[in-house]
Amino acid sequence: MSATASLPHHRVAIVGGGQAGLSISHHLRARGIDEHVVFEKHRAMHVWETQRWDSFCLVTPNWQCALPGHPYAGDDPHGFMKKDEILAYLRGFKTKTGARLREGVSVQLAKPLPGGDGFLLRTGDGAECTAEQLVVASGGYHQPIVPRLAERLPVDIVQLHSAQYRNPAQLPPGKVLVVGAGQSGAQIAEDLHLAGREVLLAIGDAPRCARFHRGRDVVDWLADMGYYEMPVDQHPLREGVRDNTNHYVTGRDGGRDIDLRRFAREGMQLYGALQALDADGTLRFAPRLREVLDSADRTYNGINASIDRYIAERGIVAPPAPAPYEPLWEPAAERETLALAGSGIAAVIWCIGFTPDFGWLDAPIFNGRGHPAHRRGVTAVPGLYVLGLPWLHTWGSGRFSGVGRDAAYVAERIAASLKAPVPTMELASCI
Template structure:
């Protein structure tokens, strides 16, 4: 029941901010428990998946890991990797099943605490009052583009990874991809396969094997219970939330991404980009370090799988260690825009969070929310869908159901205790 507090305010016991897979997962469990709620979505349900992925995008984890509430992977290729369009179709079927009470095309402008009376939610569609708020808006809000981008010539076509769709989108000429994380490495590969001349400014992202000793690495890690490890048991603790994702791909049935192999085929690799002097792009002298570190992580993951196979006496193909197929020569710290014929720059250096609309004291100095398994220090305020909210899968299709179920039980407990307090007052 939506009780009108006055002519302009409506009340819901729970308001969910964000209509992606995380927000709809919360709605799924709230509906099961009979709790009235409203999902507020800035654009439309699942918008990010429909408009912020390039054409050749695929999952990097096997399809069987898609396990949203009441909607496990329902195709016929559990060890394959869904394409962008298949992912969208999967999510649309999930949204149809949940049938959440969603208010679309509505921006949340400000949320403030009302003390023991809950929260005031100011939106482009009016003001709402609520006892509890679940922030399901993710943590990738503002595309990071460095200030040096302003100094590049106007003739250079610049875009962020979230704007990239396909190689045909770019002008004729070479392209510089800045960043070798999951998006940067896959987009560089996409351009390389299309025959574009690619310059890649690498970063410190790790990589992993796609298949090892007869199975997908994800299958091995699942058996090893890595994906069940809670953040407080991880060797890095909460610091793991800042880690860059390993680069690998599910394209064409899945394979490794080996930047050294690309270099043999004509892609030119550099260290991390550090500036622009008016004519030349500047890079750090850390290409060898970046490549070696990525390969070290690759081999370390495989060695942990070796240990697991040995400890459990599993019959599997033989072990091996990756050996570099190419090594950098003399480091190059400068690259002339004119001489290289670079006509486009793709910034693949991630996102920063923007929770400026949430006026509640739960953030650290970097703007990230502080919480324990999504539960903040502010009564009735929760987060879901963030990387390593509780486990590795918290920001992915594989772990959202567990997080949503847990938070919904906390929401229900809060409602019961709040009602008891009101009765005794």
């Protein structure tokens, strides 16, 4: 008898209790695969509670909230749910799924058993169990990115990652340097700006898009145009699209564009990407501010132009096309340096994303960049799947709009590959 034969056993183990993990649980149950377990090291959906600022709201319309068996049912499908509404929506989904959740239980190790006979899992307290199939649904945003130069900032400057930011009041008086202008950075900079704080924003290559164009939300147009149905292998960038920064836009106050040039005209100080901190306390920025602003505007105008072509080709009745966006403000010169001494900067907010952490998964599925290789969530290791990653299959794979469809596909693959049903039993426990 093998050393693992006496261990508690699950037909399917799911690691991660966010929208991806609960979605696959829903679809497994719909296929009669009740004997599965979801391990969540914190609480289900905890990221939405703990890593979102107070004024956070969706940047895509409510109608795109389409978790399996739990579509948006409110009275504002074209609005944008605020944080409390999102949490209520997710609590409702958690209740509906009835998932067998093991909250507060981390998986410290998961690896294939010899001979392809399932997987061994070890939890945080050292307990072990086995599983016939394994779904990695923990997402790809694990470790907040903070550059090493942060260690050399003066100790009296408060530093937060975007995951820790809540509201302007938590920061000391003084100027705030926001580093990064993707979705989080642009919205946090706006939150501070609207609160009357003096903001310095270091921006990279993030693109932007319009909120509304020709009488409708741009998301509505792109949905009609089939963009959200495009699989990753048909995207012009192929798998490279997974590395793209999301377009900055906001659903705040009913939805609007985020125009960094307008912020600059109102007093926000814009810089290129932060590159270094010299020994004398001088911050150095890439001299590319004009270039990245122009690039973001080209993307903005390009998306609108693609919508215009779609309208024209189909003879759709819509309001007239506005003139292409013209810059409201231009940098007089590149700001390449900033001496911290005397700058008045009291806080820095790092908005440069997260890195994945799959150190607990001992399986030969990772590429040279540490990301799991897969095709629509199916890896080269039999019985091992990934779910909830950006562009796993389509644009919506890491979002409420598409994760359910991905989960249905993976659940179908699991159902087809499971061995003959075993007698009904009490759910095994790893602890």
